[in-house]
Amino acid sequence: MEEQPAPDISLLAERYNPLEQRFRPEDSPFTTLFAxxxxxxxxxxxxxxxxxRDLPDLPVDWLYDILARLPHRTRIRLVGAEPTMREDLPEIIAKVREMGHLPVVLSNGLKLGRASYVARxxxxxxGxxxxxxNGGLRDDLYLEIDELACADRKLKALDNLLAARxxxxxxTIxxxxxxxxxxxxxxxxxxAKGVRDIHLRSVGEVGNYMQGKSLRLDALEEIFRASLPASLPQPELIGEYGSSRDFRAGRVSIQLTEWPELGSLERGRITPDGWLEPMFESIVANAGHY
Structure with a gap:
């Protein structure tokens, strides 16, 4: 792949509106950071x-400098838009590991339908x-929510990830x-597939979203409880914080979130000007402009 010059980070920073609650990387209180x-x-x-969609990719050397300054091991959630659009995603994952942090990829799964790519x-x-x-097993639901009939590709991605352990x-929204x-x-x-970690959340009224479809946490829990499969025992509430509730049903963990989840200092975000902010407050304050 031909090497491309790194974009100027100021192109990202000029679209950013800072919050008052901010931290230098050296002072990070977060156990998870979104990049x-x-x-x-x-x-x-x-x-x-x-x-x-008109902003440049984050320069990796700039990102690595931020990660090197963190005071403790952190889960680094590599997000986008869609992180698999970066050809150097495997190299970024490897570097995050090398620096002592835990890489996590948040993906729509379309490129994960290739087993060879998942293996890379x-x-x-x-890990x-x-x-x-969002559409479960049905193309018509993906069309309605994600505007793409992609059930087969999503489920192939799931199979590939599980096969790769x-x-x-x-x-699922x-x-x-x-x-x-x-x-x-x-x-x-x-x-039945053996998935042990399920996250259900409401429509977040930030950026682009379906109007009039956002659920409160109590309503989300009511739908969840009414949808429990017979193969699972009754779920036990094991944690509640902010706008999330964590349940355990046998070996399966289920998290419900009224999105955006405000008031948490567990999850933060790396901002374009090199500071760290609470993840969801950062999204709301910026209103989707970066």
């Missing part, structure tokens, strides 16, 4: 908290992937009147 490594995407979903990410050091599955967290009735069948499928 927006690209704004390119191969989908155009109706719910997207950062719909901007695994060999680079990827965990958050896979977006990469830990998978599935993420619950849209009332669209995919909520499909949830019982989909949860049964995930449990």
């Amino acid at each position: 927006d490594i690209t704004h390119r995407c191969n989908m155009a979903c109706r719910n997207c908290y950062i719909p901007v 990410l695994k060999e680079a050091g990827l 965990t992937c958050y896979l977006s599955l 990469i830990h998978v967290t599935t993420g 619950i849209v009332p009147g669209v995919n909520d009735a499909h949830l019982p069948e989909f949860l049964e499928f995930l449990v």
Whole structure:
């Protein structure tokens, strides 16, 4: 691959509106940090908290400098838009590992339908992937929510990740009147596949989103409980903080989130001017402009 000059980080920073609650990398209180490594995407979903596509990729040397200054081992969530659009994603994963941090990729899964590509990410050091599955098993639901009939490609990605023994967290936005009735069948499928980490969340009213479809946490829990497959025991609430609730049902962990999840200092975000901010407050304050 021909080497390309790194873009000027100021092109990212000039679109950014800072918050008051900010931390230098050396003072990070966060156990997880989100790094927006690209704004390119191969989908155009109706719910997207950062719909901007005209900003350059994050320069890796700049990112590594931030990571080198962190005071403790941190889960680094490599996100986008779609992080697999970067040809150097395996190298980024390997470098994050080399620096002593834990790389996590959040993906729509389209490129993960190639087993050889998943193997490259695994060999680079990827141990965990958050896979977006908003339409469950059905093309019509993906069309309605993500504007692309891609069920087969998404489910192939899931199979490849599981076969590679990469830990998978599935993420599903619950849209009332669209995919909520499909949830019982989909949860049964995930449990049968051996998925042990499931995240259900509401439509977040940030960036691009489906109007009038956002659920409160209590309503999200009601839908979840009504959708439990017979193969799972009744879930036990094991943690509640901010706008999230964590449940355990046998060997399966389920997290419900009324998105955006505000008030947490567990998850932060690397900003274009080199500071760290609470993840969801940062998204809301910036309103999707970077």
